[in-house]
Amino acid sequence: MCTCWQIITFGTGLRYDGVVTFYDPKSIEQKWQKKWQEAGIYRVDLDKAKDPYYCLVMFPYPSGARLHVGHWFQYGPTDSFARFRKLQGKDVFFPMGFDAFGLPAENYAMKTGTPPAESTAQNVRNMMEQFARMGCMCDWQKSLNTSAPEYYRWTQWLFLQMFRHDLAYKKQALVNFCPKCQTVLANEQCQDGACERCGTEVEQKPLKQWFWKITHYAQRLLDGLDDLDWPEQTKLMQRHWIGRSEGAIIQFKISCHPESIEAQCDTTIEVFTTRPDTLFGATYLVLAPEHPLLDDITPKEYQGAVHAYKEEVRKKSEMERTELNKTKTGVPTGAYAINPATKEKIPIWIADYVIMNYGTGAVMAVPAHDERDFEFAKTYELPMQKVVQPVGAPLSAEQAGLPVRQGGNGGACTEEGTAINSDFLNGLSTPEAKKRIVAWLEDEEIGRQQINYRLRDWLVSRQRYWGAPIPVVYDPEGNPHPIPDEHLPWLLPTDVEFKPTGESPLTDSKEFIERTEKIFGEGWRPEFDTMDTFVCSSFYYLRFLMENDGKNFVDKKREKKWMPVDMYIGGPEHSCMHLLYARFVMMALKDAGVVSHEEPFQKLFHQGLITKDGAKMSKSKGNVVDPDPLVETYGSDAFRMYMMFMGPYSDGGDFSDTGIKGVERFLQRVWKLVEAHQQVRGAKDSKEVQIKLHATVKKVTEDLEVLHFNTAISALMELLNVLEKQEGVTADTLKICTILLAPLAPHFAEELWEKLGEEPFVFQQKWPTFHPKFLVADQFTIVVQVNGRVRATVEVDAGASKEDILTQAKNHPHVQKWLNGTQSKKEIYVPEKLVNFVV
RNA sequence: GCCGCCGUGGUGGAAUGGUAUACACAGAGGACUUAAAAUCCUUGCUCGUUUAGAGCGUGCUGGUUCGACUCCAGCCGGCGGCACCA
Numbered sequence: 035m036c037t038c039w040q041i042i043t044f045g046t047g048l049r050y051d052g053v054v055t056f057y058d059p060k061s062i063e064q065k066w067q068k069k070w071q072e073a074g075i076y077r078v079d080l081d082k083a084k085d086p087y088y089c090l091v092m093f094p095y096p097s098g099a100r101l102h103v104g105h106w107f108q109y110g111p112t113d114s115f116a117r118f119r120k121l122q123g124k125d126v127f128f129p130m131g132f133d134a135f136g137l138p139a140e141n142y143a144m145k146t147g148t149p150p151a152e153s154t155a156q157n158v159r160n161m162m163e164q165f166a167r168m169g170c171m172c173d174w175q176k177s178l179n180t181s182a183p184e185y186y187r188w189t190q191w192l193f194l195q196m197f198r199h200d201l202a203y204k205k206q207a208l209v210n211f212c213p214k215c216q217t218v219l220a221n222e223q224c225q226d227g228a229c230e231r232c233g234t235e236v237e238q239k240p241l242k243q244w245f246w247k248i249t250h251y252a253q254r255l256l257d258g259l260d261d262l263d264w265p266e267q268t269k270l271m272q273r274h275w276i277g278r279s280e281g282a283i284i285q286f287k288i289s290c291h292p293e294s295i296e297a298q299c300d301t302t303i304e305v306f307t308t309r310p311d312t313l314f315g316a317t318y319l320v321l322a323p324e325h326p327l328l329d330d331i332t333p334k335e336y337q338g339a340v341h342a343y344k345e346e347v348r349k350k351s352e353m354e355r356t357e358l359n360k361t362k363t364g365v366p367t368g369a370y371a372i373n374p375a376t377k378e379k380i381p382i383w384i385a386d387y388v389i390m391n392y393g394t395g396a397v398m399a400v401p402a403h404d405e406r407d408f409e410f411a412k413t414y415e416l417p418m419q420k421v422v423q424p425v426g427a428p429l430s431a432e433q434a435g436l437p438v439r440q441g442g443n444g445g446a447c448t449e450e451g452t453a454i455n456s457d458f459l460n461g462l463s464t465p466e467a468k469k470r471i472v473a474w475l476e477d478e479e480i481g482r483q484q485i486n487y488r489l490r491d492w493l494v495s496r497q498r499y500w501g502a503p504i505p506v507v508y509d510p511e512g513n514p515h516p517i518p519d520e521h522l523p524w525l526l527p528t529d530v531e532f533k534p535t536g537e538s539p540l541t542d543s544k545e546f547i548e549r550t551e552k553i554f555g556e557g558w559r560p561e562f563d564t565m566d567t568f569v570c571s572s573f574y575y576l577r578f579l580m581e582n583d584g585k586n587f588v589d590k591k592r593e594k595k596w597m598p599v600d601m602y603i604g605g606p607e608h609s610c611m612h613l614l615y616a617r618f619v620m621m622a623l624k625d626a627g628v629v630s631h632e633e634p635f636q637k638l639f640h641q642g643l644i645t646k647d648g649a650k651m652s653k654s655k656g657n658v659v660d661p662d663p664l665v666e667t668y669g670s671d672a673f674r675m676y677m678m679f680m681g682p683y684s685d686g687g688d689f690s691d692t693g694i695k696g697v698e699r700f701l702q703r704v705w706k707l708v709e710a711h712q713q714v715r716g717a718k719d720s721k722e723v724q725i726k727l728h729a730t731v732k733k734v735t736e737d738l739e740v741l742h743f744n745t746a747i748s749a750l751m752e753l754l755n756v757l758e759k760q761e762g763v764t765a766d767t768l769k770i771c772t773i774l775l776a777p778l779a780p781h782f783a784e785e786l787w788e789k790l791g792e793e794p795f796v797f798q799q800k801w802p803t804f805h806p807k808f809l810v811a812d813q814f815t816i817v818v819q820v821n822g823r824v825r826a827t828v829e830v831d832a833g834a835s836k837e838d839i840l841t842q843a844k845n846h847p848h849v850q851k852w853l854n855g856t857q858s859k860k861e862i863y864v865p866e867k868l869v870n871f872v873v
Numbered sequence: 874g875c876c877g878c879c880g881u882g883g884u885g886g887a888a889u890g891g892u893a894u895a896c897a898c899a900g901a902g903g904a905c906u907u908a909a910a911a912u913c914c915u916u917g918c919u920c921g922u923u924u925a926g927a928g929c930g931u932g933c934u935g936g937u938u939c940g941a942c943u944c945c946a947g948c949c950g951g952c953g954g955c956a957c958c959a
Contacts, residue, residue: 267953274954281959393959400959404959405957409957606954610954679897681885687886692884692899696896697897699912744887745887745896747896747897748897749895752895752896819892819939821939823940848926867892868940870891871939872940
């Protein structure tokens with residue numbers, strides 16, 4: 035620590051000559067990290083805690099590189115928030131673990147030959163050390179690692195739960211396959227038809243894969259959102275992802291082709307529509323090219339063309355299919371259906387704009403009232419029939435005609451209105467018409483009301499090595515059997531090549547097959563696929579409560595006491611993946627009687643993204659900012675505080691270190707203030723100090739409550755600016771400042787606390803409270819406006835009456851000048867704030 | 874295309890409908906110093922020699938209001954999500 039003789043000047047206030055020290059982060063930070071650890075002040079007794087507060091931050095992937103600015107941004111402010119809650123007297127549980135399964139470790143293994151288990155363990159150790167240097171208050175005794183057998187036995191146990199409750203099934207399906215990662219991907223992991231990880235275009239491949247029935251929970255996942263304290267944007271994204279739509283299923287009978295045999299005439303095609311009220315306007319049907327009834331209904335002479343089209347579509351990638359959405363393509367099947375309402379014979383087409391995965395894979399086309407159908411009908415000159423008159427639009431000659439005649443842009447009227455040309459629906463409003471037609475369909479037994487969801491089942495199989503093996507074995511006939519609990523953890527074999535081939539790497543393992551045969555019998559084979567890493571992270575918040583307990587998945591009492599998580603912090607990129615999966619798993623566990631809560635995360639906060647020169651930081655772009663030199667120079671406290679001061683935590687922003695000096699100066703000034711004022715005896719707090727102090731306590735408390743770190747820090751800076759001007763302040767004031775600062779600059783505050791002659795630790799103190807009586811000043815500054823423009827300010831005593839204030843304002847020379855002797859028409863008076871004369 | 878969010882000094886950013894630019898950074902000027910660093914003071918723009926003061930200023934155009942960064946309508950620009958979901 036540097037000691038110098040110098041004169042300190044504080045603004046216009048106290049001058050003090052004496053020996054001073056400078057705040058030196060290096061020695062201080064290490065000192066307190068050690069003391070915190072020795073005293074174990076962040077340990078929480080999960081069973082005895084009286085006022086539990088579960089603060090959780092999305093756990094990191096254990097990377098081999100050092101912590102980057104993004105890590106600091108995610109974990110520094112979060113730690114400050116946890117500390118704030120602790121100071122408020124909560125029994126804060128703030129655990130940290132590692133989401134350790136996944137591709138990077140596997141790729142690293144391929145490059146270096148180091149087994150993933152080894153490199154991961156090393157990385158975890160490195161990262162824990164670095165988090166300690168950051169000054170995080172995590173309780174490392176309760177850490178976890180999803181790739182450890184004692185963890186993944188529960189990942190496997192969860193799979194078996196799903197299996198037992200009929201929520202896991204295996205089926206052959208067209209799945210998203212990333213040719214670079216050589217594995218399948220869940221729908222949520224494809225973005226614009228590309229792999230979410232590597233950006234490679236995904237292929238559609240028919241494969242037999244394990245799915246979890248998240249669709250079974252679609253409605254509950256939707257309903258549950260209403261009561262969650264989550265960002266509205268995130269709830270909206272989940273609602274959209276689940277994609278509920280109300281409509282009807284309608285059956286269309288096939289019209290017999292002259293050459294068709296009798297059986298084919300009985301075929302019916304079901305369509306899903308959200309506008310059953312437009313049934314009278316359905317002029318043709320369109321099936322998805324993959325529709326199973328296609329071969330049954332297509333007459334011989336059309337089969338060539340249909341097959342050619344199907345082939346063409348199959349070759350198109352997902353990207354091409356969606357990118358070329360300008361002109362729609364399709365071919366007629368040659369078959370016809372009967373519109374059950376009009377009894378008219380309407381053609382059946384196939385087109386790739388109809389998706390097999392949604393609804394029934396077939397639509398009734400109403401070109402007059404649907405954009406896509408309209409476009410398609412225009413291209414292929416199919417008939418249109420207008421059946422809805424939009425509300426408020428008088429029937430003009432032009433509008434009365436068919437939309438197709440208007441040519442050019444659009445033409446389909448998708449708005450609701452009044453039914454026309456629709457027999458018994460005529461004159462009904464769209465909602466009424468919907469009800470009426472559904473009732474009619476049900477009477478006729480050719481349709482029913484139906485709710486559809488966009489959400490699809492969760493594909494959990496992965497053809498990769500570094501994941502939890504799926505706990506299933508197959509008998510010699512190929513039937514799947516769950517592995518009994520006593521064989522868990524079903525260990526990941528080590529005698530394998532890591533190279534991905536599209537085949538599961540576990541197929542290589544001799545040990546794996548021998549183990550299976552030894553336990554289950556000759557000819558039995560293990561499941562070679564591993565689980566999606568999102569499975570591992572779908573329940574980790576429960577496992578934190580169990581300290582590597584090998585007997586129970588979760589303790590019911592603890593779960594009841596600590597769940598749901600009180601504050602969950604993480605990036606918005608998980609809105610439709612992790613956050614949806616975790617909710618689904620929690621619901622399934624509740625139904626299985628394992629947990630008592632339905633929702634895992636009561637409150638959610640998204641921190642922003644830190645970029646460099648406008649781009650997301652990544653190794654490949656080479657724009658990753660290394661925080662170490664800055665931490666070395668300014669200390670962890672100053673660096674963390676700077677990141678919080680940069681802007682709103684929810685915004686993130688472009689990183690630059692201009693400005694860290696400001697935070698460093700602030701800390702130095704606080705340090706000096708404490709040193710100098712300790713020398714002043716018998717100091718008293720002025721009224722100004724009292725007001726400012728209490729206002730600051732209020733502001734900092736309210737801001738930290740909602741993670742507005744930037745404004746909390748500026749409030750403390752304002753307070754410092756006031757304190758520096760004083761001839762002296764009391765030790766009590768300095769102590770309150772130190773506690774207010776503690777969550778934001780933890781090591782620094784501990785040192786100040788000690789400097790103030792107090793016993794450690796500042797984190798065992800009570801958060802200060804403010805008293806409204808101290809927030810009221812003796813005098814107010816009243817702004818005086820004339821016609822809304824500020825012309826003067828006047829100082830008035832707190833007790834002054836409205837009349838007094840108005841008179842005082844009116845008599846101000848500047849105001850006089852503007853009033854110019856005229857009587858004001860109106861006088862606005864806002865107590866304690868402003869007066870406005872309207873002339 | 875649809876849904877949602879956001880546009881404020883040279884920069885990061887503050888502002889329950891009530892003094893726009895708090896708090897910082899940078900630059901400029903000044904004080905201290907033999908000098909430098911550190912520290913402290915001043916600093917939105919235009920006019921006014923300085924002061925007093927006046928005018929202009931929150932993407933653009935209007936509206937509501939005594940008063941609008943804030944509310945409403947329309948546009949322009951940026952970001953995020955979804956994208957043939959019938």
